[in-house]
Amino acid sequence: xxxxxxxxxxxxxxxxxxxxxxxxxxxxxxxxxxxxxxxxxxxxxxxxxxxxxxxxxxxxxxxxxxxxxxxxxxxxxxxxxxxxxxxxxxxxxxxxxxxxxxxxxxxxxxxxxxxxxxxxxxxxxxxxxxxxxxxxxxxxxxxxxxxxxxxxxxxxxxxxxxxxxxxxxxxxxxxxxxxxxxxxxxxxxxx
Amino acid sequence: xxxxxxxxxxxxxxxxxxxxxxxxxxxxxxxxxxxxxxxxxxxxxxxxxxxxxxxxxxxxxxxxxxxxxxxxxxxxxxxxxxxxxxxxxxxxxxxxxxxxxxxxxxxxxxxxxxxxxxxxxxxxxxxxxxxxxxxxxxxxxxxxxxxxxxxxxxxxxxxxxxxxxxxxxxxxxxxxxxxxxxxxxxxxxxxxxxxxxxxxxxxxxxxxxxxxxxxxxxxxxxxxxxxxxxxxxxxxxxxxxxxxxxxxxxxxxxxxxxxxxxxxxxxxxxxxxxxxxxxxxxxxxxxxxxxxxxxxxxxxxxxxxxxxxxxxxxxxxxxxxxxxxxxxxxxxxxxxxxxxxxxxxxxxxxxxxxxxxxxxxxxxxxxxxxxxxxxxxxxxxxxxxxxxxxxxxxxxxxxxxxxxxxxxxxxxxxxxxxxxxxxxxxxxxxxxxxxxxxxxxxxxxxxxxxxxxxxxxxxxxxxxxxxxxxxxxxxxxxxxxxxxxxxxxxxxxxxxxxxxxxxxxxxxxxxxxxxxxxxxxxxxxxxxxxxxxxxxxxxxxxxxxxxxxxxxxxxxxxxxxxxxxxxxxxxxxxxxxxxxxxxxxxxxxxxxxxxxxxxxxxxxxxxxxxxxxxxxxxxxxxxxxxxxxxxxxxxxxxxxxxxxxxxxxxxxxxxxxxxxxxxxxxxxxxxxxxxxxxxxxxxxxxxxxxxxxxxxxxxxxxxxxxxxxxxxxxxxxxxxxxxxxxxxxxxxxxxxxxxxxxxxxxxxxxxxxxxxxxxxxxxxxxxxxxxxxxxxxxxxxxxxx
Numbered sequence: 001x002x003x004x005x006x007x008x009x010x011x012x013x014x015x016x017x018x019x020x021x022x023x024x025x026x027x028x029x030x031x032x033x034x035x036x037x038x039x040x041x042x043x044x045x046x047x048x049x050x051x052x053x054x055x056x057x058x059x060x061x062x063x064x065x066x067x068x069x070x071x072x073x074x075x076x077x078x079x080x081x082x083x084x085x086x087x088x089x090x091x092x093x094x095x096x097x098x099x100x101x102x103x104x105x106x107x108x109x110x111x112x113x114x115x116x117x118x119x120x121x122x123x124x125x126x127x128x129x130x131x132x133x134x135x136x137x138x139x140x141x142x143x144x145x146x147x148x149x150x151x152x153x154x155x156x157x158x159x160x161x162x163x164x165x166x167x168x169x170x171x172x173x174x175x176x177x178x179x180x181x182x183x184x185x186x187x188x189x190x191x
Numbered sequence: 192x193x194x195x196x197x198x199x200x201x202x203x204x205x206x207x208x209x210x211x212x213x214x215x216x217x218x219x220x221x222x223x224x225x226x227x228x229x230x231x232x233x234x235x236x237x238x239x240x241x242x243x244x245x246x247x248x249x250x251x252x253x254x255x256x257x258x259x260x261x262x263x264x265x266x267x268x269x270x271x272x273x274x275x276x277x278x279x280x281x282x283x284x285x286x287x288x289x290x291x292x293x294x295x296x297x298x299x300x301x302x303x304x305x306x307x308x309x310x311x312x313x314x315x316x317x318x319x320x321x322x323x324x325x326x327x328x329x330x331x332x333x334x335x336x337x338x339x340x341x342x343x344x345x346x347x348x349x350x351x352x353x354x355x356x357x358x359x360x361x362x363x364x365x366x367x368x369x370x371x372x373x374x375x376x377x378x379x380x381x382x383x384x385x386x387x388x389x390x391x392x393x394x395x396x397x398x399x400x401x402x403x404x405x406x407x408x409x410x411x412x413x414x415x416x417x418x419x420x421x422x423x424x425x426x427x428x429x430x431x432x433x434x435x436x437x438x439x440x441x442x443x444x445x446x447x448x449x450x451x452x453x454x455x456x457x458x459x460x461x462x463x464x465x466x467x468x469x470x471x472x473x474x475x476x477x478x479x480x481x482x483x484x485x486x487x488x489x490x491x492x493x494x495x496x497x498x499x500x501x502x503x504x505x506x507x508x509x510x511x512x513x514x515x516x517x518x519x520x521x522x523x524x525x526x527x528x529x530x531x532x533x534x535x536x537x538x539x540x541x542x543x544x545x546x547x548x549x550x551x552x553x554x555x556x557x558x559x560x561x562x563x564x565x566x567x568x569x570x571x572x573x574x575x576x577x578x579x580x581x582x583x584x585x586x587x588x589x590x591x592x593x594x595x596x597x598x599x600x601x602x603x604x605x606x607x608x609x610x611x612x613x614x615x616x617x618x619x620x621x622x623x624x625x626x627x628x629x630x631x632x633x634x635x636x637x638x639x640x641x642x643x644x645x646x647x648x649x650x651x652x653x654x655x656x657x658x659x660x661x662x663x664x665x666x667x668x669x670x671x672x673x674x675x676x677x678x679x680x681x682x683x684x685x686x687x688x689x690x691x692x693x694x695x696x697x698x699x700x701x702x703x704x705x706x707x708x709x710x711x712x713x714x715x716x717x718x719x720x721x722x723x724x725x726x727x728x729x730x731x732x733x734x735x736x737x738x739x740x741x742x743x744x745x746x747x748x749x750x751x752x753x754x755x756x757x758x759x760x761x762x763x764x765x766x767x768x769x770x771x772x773x774x775x776x777x778x779x780x781x782x783x784x785x786x787x788x789x790x791x792x793x794x795x796x797x798x799x800x801x802x803x804x805x806x807x808x809x810x811x812x813x814x815x816x817x818x819x820x821x822x823x824x825x826x827x828x829x830x831x832x833x834x835x836x837x838x839x840x841x842x843x844x845x846x847x848x849x850x851x852x853x854x855x856x857x858x859x860x861x862x863x864x865x866x867x868x869x870x871x872x873x874x875x876x877x878x879x880x881x882x883x884x885x886x887x888x889x890x891x892x893x894x895x896x897x898x899x900x901x902x903x904x905x906x907x908x909x910x911x912x913x914x915x916x917x918x919x920x921x922x923x924x925x926x927x928x929x930x931x932x933x934x935x936x937x938x939x940x941x942x943x944x945x946x947x948x949x950x951x952x953x954x955x956x957x958x959x960x961x962x963x964x965x966x967x968x969x970x971x972x973x974x975x976x
Contacts, residue, residue: 052739080334104294155342
C-alpha cells in the first residue's frame with residue numbers, strides 16, 4: 001500500500017518535471033531576461049505616421065542597466081537622447097532639456113515599461129499594464145503585450161517584441177490610429 | 192483675627208484710589224487683545240527688505256501652507272485616506288487648494304494653457320512666424336514626433352505645429368515632486384502619504400489656522416475610523432502658531448498656578464498667618480493687573496510671553512510686602528516706623544529696577560519693550576500699594592510669626608561671609624576667564640532661537656518638507672510698482688535676466704507671475720507677431736518644403752492663429768479655476784495703490800545661490816527699473832534683523848546699567864558706596880553668564896533681560912547691606928532671605944518651561960538672584976560689631 005503511494009507520487013513528480021522542460025513559458029523567459037544586468041545595443045527605428053508623407057527613420061544606441069535605467073541615444077537624423085531613471089524621463093534635444101514625470105502621463109509610463117520591464121524580466125510590472133502572450137521557442141520567441149487600460153488602448157493597440165534566448169531583436173508598436181513603429185535591435189558587446 | 196483699626200481719612204482716600212485703580216485696570220484688561228505669534232519679536236520700523244520679510248512671515252504663500260502626513264497602516268490604506276481627506280477638504284472654503292498628487296485641475300490647466308498659448312508662450316515672436324522660423328519650428332516638432340514623447344504630442348501637431356504647448360508645459364514643470372504611491376503622493380521611503388494644503392487665511396491668523404487644523408483632523412477622524420493604525424501629522428507656519436499659542440497658554444496658566452502655590456506655601460510657613468498671606472498678595476495682584484493694563488494701553492495687544500514673564504515677576508513683587516511685614520518691629524507693629532526707616536531703601540531699589548527696565552522700553556523690538564513696560568508698571572504699582580495702601584489695611588495687633596531666631600542665625604553667617612572674599616574673587620576670575628575664552632560663541636544670533644516651537648516639531652517639519660520637496664522660499668526678487676501692469680512688465684525684464692542665470696546653471700529655476708499673466712504690452716506684442724491668415728498660409732507653404740508634411744494638414748493651425756489675433760487679452764480673472772490662479776495670487780500682491788511681484792528663486796540641485804552674482808545680473812537693469820527691484824535672502828535678512836536687535840539690546844542694557852550707576856551716585860553721593868552696591872551685582876551677572884556658557888547655553892536676548900532682572904532684584908539686597916544702621920538687623924536679613932526664596936521660586940519654575948524664551952529667563956534669574964544675595968553678603972562692609 002505504502003509502496004504504491006510512493007510510486008504514484010514519484011511518477012507524478014516526473015511527469016511534472018518533463019512537462020515543465022517541454023513548454024517554454026513566460027516565467028522562464030523572464031528569468032533568463034533578468035540574468036542580463038546591463039546591455040548595450042544599436043537600433044534602427046522606422047516610424048510610420050499618417051500625418052507625415054514618409055516614415056521617419058532614426059538610429060542610435062540603447063543602454064540598459066538593471067533594474068530601471070534606460071537610455072536611448074538617437075544619433076541620426078538629429079542628435080537627441082532620452083533617459084529614464086526610476087520615475088523620471090528626461091529628453092534632451094540640442095540645448096533643450098525636457099523633464100517629465102512618468103506618473104503624470106500613465107500612457108507614456110506604460111509604453112516605457114513595455115521595454116524596460118521586458119529587459120528587466122519583471123513580469124509583475126508588465127502585467128500591471130498588459131495582458132501577455134508568448135509564442136515560439138526559447139530560440140525564437142515573440143512576446144505580445146496587449147494594453148489593459150482603456151486610456152492606453154486608445155493610444156497603443158499592440159506591442160510585439162521578438163527575441164532570441166535572452167536578447168531582444170525587435171520591438172514593433174501598433175498604435176490605435178494605425179500609426180506604427182518598428183525598432184530593430186542589434187546587440188553590441190556588453191561592456 | 193481682630194478687626195482692622197479704623198482707617199484714617201488719608202487711609203480711606205488711599206484705599207478708595209486703589210480700588211478705583213484696580214477696577215480701571217480690570218476694565219482695560221477685559222478689552223485687551225492677547226497674541227502669541229512671533230510678530231512681537233519683529234521690528235517696529237523695518238527697512239523695505241525687513242518689511243517684505245514681515246509680510247511674508249505673516250501673509251506670504253509659505254505662511255499659508257499646511258503639510259499633512261499620514262503614517263501607520265499599509266500603503267493602500269494611506270492612499271485611500273489621502274484621497275478621502277482631500278475630497279472632503281476640497282469643498283471646504285477654508286482651503287484654497289488641496290493637493291495630494293491626484294490630477295484634479297490638470298485638465299482645466301491644459302485647456303487654459305492651450306487656448307491662450309499664443310499669448311503666453313515667450314517663443315511667440317515675429318521671427319518664429321516667418322517662413323524660416325516656421326520651417327525650423329516644424330522640423331523640431333516632427334523630430335519630437337519621432338521621439339518617445341511623440342506619443343503625447345502627436346494629436347497636437349495639426350493645431351500647434353510650432354509646439355507652443357510643449358514650450359508652456361516645459362516652463363510650468365514645477366520641478367521635484369513627491370513620488371506617487373498607490374495613486375497619491377508618498378514619501379520617498381514609502382512610509383507616509385502626503386498632502387499639501389493652502390489655507391485661505393494668512394498664517395498669522397491663528398484662529399483661522401486653528402479652524403483649518405480642526406477641519407483637517409475632523410476629516411481624518413471621519414474617514415480613518417476603520418483604520419486605527421493610521422496617524423495624522425501636520426506641520427507648517429500656521430500649525431506652529433497654533434501649537435505655540437497652545438503651549439504658551441498652558442505653560443503660562445500652569446506656571447502661574449504653581450508659582451502662586453509655591454510662594455503662598457513659603458509665606459504661610461514664614462508668617463503662620465492667613466491674613467498676612469492674603470494681604471501680602473495684594474501688591475502682587477495690583478502689580479500684575481497694572482502691568483497687563485499698561486501693556487495693553489501702550490501696545491494695543493498683550494503678548495503671551497509678557498504674561499509668562501509676569502508670572503515670574505510675582506516672585507519679585509511679593510518682596511515689598513515681605514520687607515514690610517518682616518522688617519516691622521514685632522509687637523504693636525507700627526507700619527509708620529517701617530515707612531520712615533526702610534521705605535527710602537525700598538524706594539531706591541524700585542527706582543534702580545525702573546531705570547534698568549527703562550532701557551528695554553527703548554528697544555525696537557516690541558516684545559522687549561512690552562516686558563520693560565510691564566515690569567515698570569508692575570513694580571511701581573506693587574511698591575506703591577505696599578507703601579500707601581497696605582499699612583492702612585493691617586488689622587490692629589497684626590503680627591506674623593517671629594523670625595528673629597532665624598535672623599540671628601543668618602547674622603552669624605553673614606559675619607563669617609567676609610572670610611569667603613578670596614574664594615569669591617577666585618571664582619569671579621575663573622568666570623571672567625571663561626567668558627573671555629568663549630566670547631566668540633557666547634551669543635546665538637539666529638532668529639530661530641526665539642521660536643517657541645519645540646525641537647520635535649521642528650524635526651517633524653523638516654522631515655515632512657524633505658518628503659514633499661516643499662518650496663523653501665528663501666531667495667526672492669521683489670519688483671514693486673504703482674500698477675499691476677507696471678510690476679508685470681518689470682517682472683518680465685527681471686525674468687529675462689534670471690533666465691540667463693538659469694541657462695548658465697546659477698539657478699535651477701525661478702517663478703514669476705508674468706509667466707501666467709504676461710503684461711498687456713507683452714500680450715499685444717505677441718499678438719502682433721502673428722501674421723494674417725493669408726500671409727501665414729503663404730509662409731507655411733514655403734516652410735513645409737523639404738519636410739515630410741503637407742500644408743493642408745495645418746488648416747486647424749491657421750484657424751487657431753486667426754482666432755488668437757483677435758482674442759481678448761488675458762486678464763487675472765481668466766486664471767480662475769486653474770491651479771495657476773493660486774500661484775499668481777501668491778506672487779502678485781496689492782497693497783492699496785502699491786503693487787509688488789515676488790519672484791522666488793530655486794538653487795541648483797546640490798548647490799546654493801550665489802547672491803552677489805544675482806545682484807550683479809540684476810544691476811544691469813536700467814537705473815529706474817533697478818530702483819524698484821530688490822533681491823532678498825529671507826534667511827540672512829531675518830538673522831541680520833535679529834542680530835541687530837541683539838546688539839541693540841546689549842547696548843541698551845549697558846545704558847541701563849549706566850543709568851542705575853548715575854541714579855545711585857546722585858542719591859548716595861558716594862562713589863565708594865555705589866561701587867560697593869554695584870560690585871556684587873556685577874559679580875552675580877558675570878558668574879551666571881559664565882555658568883550658562885559652561886553648560887553650553889548660548890545666550891539669546893531673553894538671557895540678557897534675565898541679567899537685567901538680576902541687577903534689578905539684586906540691587907535691593909545690596910542696598911539693604913549698605914544701610915547706615917549696621918550691624919544689619921537679623922529681621923532685615925530674614926526678610927531678604929524670604930524675598931530671595933520667592934523670587935527663586937517664581938523664576939526657577941520658568942527654567943523648566945518648554946518655551947525657550949521663558950526658559951532662558953528662568954535659568955538666568957533664579958541662580959542670578961541667589962548669587963547676588965550671597966555676593967552682597969560677602970562683599971558687605973565689615974561690621975564693627
